[in-house]
Amino acid sequence: MENLIALLVAAPLLGAVVLLCGGRRLDKAGHWLGTLLALGSFVVGVVLFLDMLGRDGEDRAMHQHLFSWIPVGGFQADVAFQLDQLSMTFVLLITGVGSLIHIYSIGYMEHDERRRRFFGYLNLFLAAMLILVIADNYLLLYVGWEGVGLASYLLIGFWQHKPSAATAAKKAFLVNRVGDMGLSIAIMLMFTTFGTFAFGDVLAATGAETSGAAAPVSEGKLTAIGLMLLLAACGKSAQVPLQSWLGDAMEGPTPVSALIHAATMVTAGVYLITRSGAIFNGAPDAQLAVVIVGAVTLLFGAIVGCAKDDIKKALAGSTMSQIGYMILAAGLGPIGYAFAIMHLVTHGFFKAGLFLGAGSVMHGMNDEVDMRKYGGLRKYMPVTFATFGLGYLAIIGFPGLSGFWSKDKIIEAAFAYDDGIRGWIFGGVALLGAGITAFYMTRVMLMTFFGEKRWQPTPDPHKDPSAEPAADGHGGEMPHPHESPKSMTIPMIVLAFGSVFAGGLFSLNESFVKWLEPVTAFEHPHPVISVPAITGATMVVLVIGVAIAWFMYGKRPVPVTAPRGSLLTRAARRDLLQDDFNHVVLVRGGEHLTRSLVYVDHTLVDGVVNGTAASFGGLSGRLRKLQNGYARSYAVSMLGGTAVLVAATLLMRAV
Amino acid sequence: MSALASTAVTDLAAYTTSTGEAVQFWVLGTVAVIGALCTILMKKAVHSALCLAGTMIILAVFYLANGAYFLGIVQVVVYTGAIMMLFLFVVMLVGVTAADSLKETIKGQRWLAALCGLGFAVLLTAGIGNAAITEFNGLGAANAGGNVEGLAALIFTKYVFAFEITGALLITAAVGAMVLTHRERTERALNQREMAERRVREGKHLPPLPAPGVYARHNAVDIAGLLPDGTPSELTVMQTLRQRGQIRDVSGEALSDLAALEQRSAERLGRDREQEASK
């Protein structure tokens, strides 16, 4: 069975290689090949999962050692895979949702002439993401980490003829580099501290420390490693302060947004923190930092999500916020890891479903993304409406649906952070986030599917895009909303099923928590207030959020052009000024720093270097005059030298 | 010859020389030094060569005085007679007119050279003085069987290898000189038509060069023709004269003639004006 693990990665990797190197010949069948290989990987995953279920909880982890990668003295890096319950969860999520999105893309990218390349990139992403989650050491994880970064870059910038897409891809890549730097520093720290970076050895060593056994590792070092890992997670999972790239990443094709920037890649940070749980358990300060980051981001993303009119950007804000929940839960320690992963999986279902729904809407509306130009679509796209609606109910935590089960647990765990004020604060933030989630999701729902038709003719792409679209429709074509083809609706329906039932299934008899317990450990949270009270409060907050949204967007007509809005709204529309902040603090600061460094370089360093060079040059210039090329000059020196020799000889004889 | 030689031999054996030799040394030595100085100071290479030849003849006399009869004769015949003539021949070949300007171009070279030469001379002199040579064996015994026979005996016995190798060197030098100066003609010589065509192609001096002389007032070949502005044109005289510097320049004359002519005409015009004014 262990030998099958490599096949998980090999299948999509093969697809990527074949599709990207195969050339035009594969244009006709390339997407089928890519989809089949993704499905094949999923089947392998399911087989391994069934095999795993057949064994006891402690024996479920499987290892496969492929080859020694960098064997250099004490530095031993292997390409080896480890498949335990945590990895298995991810494998199923990645290959499952990945396969669905492959199928969806067949329809969505039908008219794109570079579809084969798109599927090659998707397969590349799958391979890299699988390497990330089944690597058995941090170095191989880093390979996958960079691989998904690359795939993300390629896919965000897939429509590279759009300058905005190209810029967004660069932005995502650059911001991710900051996080990657954190991960590489963390790995180096691990190597100097533990002498290895295999999961088993590193985590066992930290575990020994926490239990007070031999080989103590100072808490300071663990905190440093933890903070660096957190930085890495912030970059990849779009957490404050490295969150700015996610909104722009929506420039990529919608299936990419669904797969990479909602369901899988952006959750890699959560995986990293959960996987490194032993390190964080030994470093409470780092854990607190994780919780703070999570709490801040969940509010940040939610507020941004409330103000965006672009449906994908609203959903991106929501993604940010939901991952904030996960990070928050992961920072809570053993009481939160399992819930973080559980929310991750359910979120993978409903957020992917929502994105696919958004893609379906855009597909029917001539790629219009402004929700103010939607309205009343439920009659025209019934399947999309139904699946989107179920995803909506799941995300806001409607009782019984997936989101309810996973988010509620996180809120409970947040209240259980400690007995004092912090429990109240983090619990309160999580609760408030739930309310805001209800508000902005209801807003998306109402603006898209309810109300009057506010459709606008799309500007003719051949005309000046800045020109006013003509009212009589000459300037462009009125959208003709229609249901999407089967290849698109079926994945949406499957994901909707997941959105509805996954949470309940996982919570049945706490099966998910027990499944993960051997890997992440688990403690029952003890919130500061009773669990029913929290559930009740969540329901109240939810209803308030929905109600406010209904009063604002359901009862009143939605204006086609966005009103000016309050200060907060305007700031939220600009992503709470994150880019401005980055610009002022990082770009300007960097510029000033660079300028001063350039100045120092020019005056001081160059001065010393050039001064030395110039002095030697001057000296040489003077010495050079001696070498004037005239044979007679050289002859003079010869005669002079001979005279000196004769004089010396005479002197020596005289003495 | 042998009687003369034997008397000289007895003389040469002495530690001090005869008064005759002393007189000869001081007189001819002075001349030799003057000749050497002239060699390095004369402006023209021909003069230098002649001075050097003189010095060499004096040295030949000194060889004879020192009992090196064979070398003395060889010095006269080979050195002065052959090698110096070779020098003169090359001087003529290279251009006798190429007077070497004695103006120094390398800064400080002359002073440095003089200093080094003087210092070297002083040092050598000091070294010889320091050696305190008190013993002169004289060549009486060595030249007893005749100088030439003595040399021949040594050359063909003790120094036979050196002699053979030197011979080889001489042959090599001769061949080397031929290699250095020989120029292979790799292409056919141009005939007159081709030369004319090439001149047209190059586009310079299509017509014959201008003739010497100025406005037919001078028709000597060594007088450069004058250009309209009164300056002489070098092109009008032949190259050999130009190189020898044997061109006579009449431009000053022509210009002053012109000035006189203008003055005369001005005076005349002035007179005419005065006449008009008086009328």
Added chain:
Amino acid sequence: MNPVNYLYLASLLFAIGATGVLIRRNAIVVFMCIELMLNACNLALVAFSRMHGNLDGQIIAFFTMVVAAAEVVVGLAIIVSLFRSRHSASVDDASLMKL
């Protein structure tokens, strides 16, 4: 007169010749100066021969003459070919070693 005076004369001629090599630019004159130096050496060798009472010094002087003849042959050939290519017999014109 002490025959050692011949040595003084030889060294004086040698120094004059060396100075001439240094201050003259015409390659032919430079060559003559070299010949002068060689001749000064020969004079010294002849004087040495007389001093030691054997003919070895004269033999060396003889060889010196032969080598000088060979040197003149090659040297003048070089000067001639130099003049052909550069139309100048100045040693300063051949200053390609200059930077």
